[in-house]
Amino acid sequence: MKRILAQCTKELAQFRRDRLTLALAFILPVMTLFIFGFAIRLEAKNIAIVVQDFDRSNLSRRYTEGLYQTNQFVPAQWSGDDPMQDALDRGIAKAAVIIPPDFSRGIAAGKTSQLQVLIDGTDVNNARVIKNSIQAFTRSFLQDQNLMSGTSKITPRLRLWFNPGRRESLYIVPGVFGVILAIYPSLLAALAMSREKEQGTILQAYASSISAAELLLGKCLAYLVVGIGQAIFVIGLGCAIFRIWFVGDPSPFLIGTGIFLIASIMFGLLIGVRANNRSVAVQGVATAGFLLALLLSGFIYPLSNIPFPLSLVTNIVPARYFIEISRDAFVRGTGWEGVWVAQVCLVVLAFVLFNIARRILGRMQLPG
Amino acid sequence: MKLLRRLIESRFWALTVKEIGQILRNKQLIFLLVFPPTIQLLIFGLALNPDVQNLKLGVVDYSNTPMSRELVSALTANGVFRVDRAPPNEQILGEQVRRGEIITGLVIPPTFNRDLKSDHPAEVQVLIDAVDANTAGIASGYAAQIINHFSQQLAPQNQAPIETQVTILYNPGLISSWFIVPGVLGLVLNLGSSLVSTSAIVREKDTGTLEQLLMTPAAAWEIILAKVVPLFVLLLGEVMLAVTVATLVFHVPFRGNFFLFMGFSGLYICVGIGIGFLLATVSRSQQQAILTSFFINLPLIQLSGAIAPIESMPRFFQILSLFNPLRHYVKVVRGVLLKGNGLEVLYPEAIALTAFAVALLAISTYKFRTQLS
Structure with missing residues (x-):
């Protein structure tokens, strides 16, 4: 535990000192929020x-x-x-x-x-x-114009639930939170991990008594702190600009955000462990993150429209479950009863990602 | 002949040969030009699908008569709705919609059949989950149309005086990939050309070989041109690959002129290379270049109309998108492939893209030169 905390403090100190990364950690998410939140509208007006x-x-x-x-x-x-x-x-x-x-x-x-x-x-x-x-x-x-009898024999009474005005921002913005929190925390985590490899400082960690799990958990904790900061910043700003708010019990969303952040940081660490330098790590997160979180998460069009073999992949995309939780919190409002399955899936995915990263990192370490 | 000899003996030629050699040896670069574009085209084309079909419908049929069952089968006839379950009452139906198990619900009242026989209009209730505002809008339109059509058939003497004959042009089957794939083709070319050209320059910076090049008597324009030409040829190859995937896998039609399309693609490659060079000159390392390319490419792609149509963006973003070269190229790709547009329609885009290409290449050459000296 002590070693995890030490690793975490070290990582946070490094993060604070790196001005460029610090700026990127907050400017890029806000830019994404603005562009996605305002520009992605499916239905044309005028x-x-x-x-x-x-x-x-x-x-x-x-x-x-x-x-x-x-x-x-x-x-x-x-x-x-x-x-x-x-x-x-x-x-x-x-x-x-x-x-x-x-x-x-x-x-x-x-x-x-x-x-x-x-x-x-x-x-x-x-x-x-x-x-x-x-x-x-x-x-x-x-x-x-009284050209046709006004009363047809069957009158459909259409009722739109949850979003009667059909505000598209209500659909898009909670999804944008998912895309942002899938990409940027994992980008930072991947950068941190691959930096150690690129600069060779990872060798010191190998030589010390810290285990692979402790190293990963320490970094994860550090970037969880950063990620929570990003989440509060982006979600707060998003709610204020697009005028959306929780419609029910916010607790599933708050807890879901924490779990989702851990899952995406683990994904970033996994890529960082695999990549040998920072450029590869950034490209890996950018390509995989964007393809998965943007296209296979149900962010733009319903998941049920994705054809069969590809639809299997959507099951292992963490963003998909988070977007479900987020839309429930801001639009539907069913609470725990509706989203507990998604929460469980997120926990499982986070754990699996952690284990794969630990295995790969453990293999590089000297035995004993 | 003489011209050819002069070309082959020139410094420019020697530099070009060096660049080609470097590119061919760089397996990662070739991989970067073939693998990601194909995957992106496939995933975008398959995953981004706005179809409104097979919406799960829950039916509470209190009437339970042949007529009410006919209404249900009319609703499900063209595949927009699919009966998923038949809950016993409205409360349970509402609960199922709330939990997202079904998207739409239909409640037929017990008096349905009686009302139909009398002059009383029969009311049916249609619930639609509007979390997805877009799908809900289209689904409610369909539901209203189908029910109206059904009730018109019940009273055949009451024929509508106006009949709308709708013809969908360019994509009569409304196949969704025909919209997405041409857009993604632009996106792929943008990413490919800017990334490859950035890394071509930054690599020399990182390894310090740029200084060596500077020591040679070659002029800045010769160094740059020698870098551009082989990349240009490679990227033209990438365009061909992408078009092949689009037409073979997704059966996107190619209605316009092939050479016009390649001409426009060549213009856009120049734009992309210009963006890449500019990125390379402003950033100090490869990592920085990639991070800054995030800043540039994200808005370029989102404001291009490749994924979400430009017409539905707020006014401000619509105007902003006019300064986005990718927007013009995406319009060209859709125009040439789907509509069969020629230059008489696309000349504004030709002018805009030429202006972007010239401006970007000029600025990056200038910046490059100032950095060199």
């Missing part, structure tokens, strides 16, 4: 569309105006006569609505008028959003 009105009747004009009043679409400036070539191909507009010349006459005569809608499918997600909203608008337009 989508530019063009309406080609061949009918030019009162009805078609009302339709066009109504479309822009949904607050989802804005008219795009374009010139030409082929909306596909002149607006969609050029990327000026994301969708085109073409109102045929006999639009209002046909409706007056009791016939069905065909409204043509062209949608740019390059952005798959928003193509779906646009398609849904144009169809929903058309239906409500028909009812508003």
